Amino acid sequence: MKIDLPGTQPAADSTGPAPGTGPAPCPGTGPAAATDAAAGAAPRRGRPRSEAAEQAIFAAVERLMEDGSGLAELSVERIAAAAGVGKATIYRRWPNKEALLVDVIDRLEQPPPPLVGPTYRDDLIALVEYMRRRGLIKRSRWVVKSALGQMGAWPELKATYHERVIKPRRELLRTIVRRGVAEGELRSDVDVELLCELVLGPILLRSVLWDDSPLDDPDLARTMVDTVLQGIGTRPRPEPSDRP
The missing domain is CATH 1.10.357.10 (Tetracycline Repressor, domain 2)
Structure with a gap:
């Protein structure tokens, strides 16, 4: 999901050979294939940008509450400003403030246990x-x-x-x-x-x-x-x- 946090966009892939250079090599062949495969297999570092935005939003609500703000006093504008994101980032994830605050409260607690039995x-x-x-x-x-x-x-x-x-x-x-x-x-x-x-x-x-x-x-x-x-x-x- 796209979020309005600072970031870079990947460069567009070329779709054909440059003028005067002949046909493009077959996919998966040529000296660059091994390099491409290695790059594709390399693990990504850091959190996905969407998760980073959500963590920033959750942390912002907790900080505002710790500073004495009541739930009714929290507005989407205040939360977005405290999290360093735009309001659109919040509304793309939650339909309203109530849904966001429920997720925050639920996140503060432990998840329910799985049913593992044996009885x-x-x-x-x-x-x-x-x-x-x-x-x-x-x-x-x-x-x-x-x-x-x-x-x-x-x-x-x-x-x-x-x-x-x-x-x-x-x-x-x-x-x-x-x-x-x-x-x-x-x-x-x-x-x-x-x-x-x-x-x-x-x-x-x-x-x-x-x-x-x-x-x-x-x-x-x-x-x-x-x-x-x-x-x-x-x-x-x-x-x-x-x-x-």
Whole structure:
């Protein structure tokens, strides 16, 4: 994708022989072939220009937020000026400011874990562990905490964040739970949404609502998942004897 950053354009290739020099050599032959092949095989250095522009834009938003700018105060003009790019560079990548800010916020967090198993329980633990680490990042990085906190007062941004970030994560959890049901490990008579809430509810409560609760236990995810899977009730009481 073309961006409006300083750069050079490759020179145009010649399409035929110069006047009076005879036919052009066949492609892939002649003394220059080996040199051309070597040049083609040489690895490129540095980032592609499009990636460099995106990194500059992301970094500019983070700097502006660290300097105290609220999400609603950030304009495309300010972001472009701070990043050293034109507004067109931003609009070629994002349809509006909300979409850009969602990508910035999502980038500040860790990506969700891949489903590698080998069991549905392992994937549940990995997802809860991801949420635990996300909670720690939110507590340790002011920019993340500020950005997530401001979304509640900005319906457009909150809706975009939910569609682009939250919804895929919820579907990831549904996939894991459905796998457990299909394998006969989870109850099939319980609604899938309720099963998802029972699994993810404890870590969300601790990392979002009760943000002073401890999250530094590396075994917390396993403990939470196993506690839910095993149930929190006591063992069934023995039936009373029919004897008088």
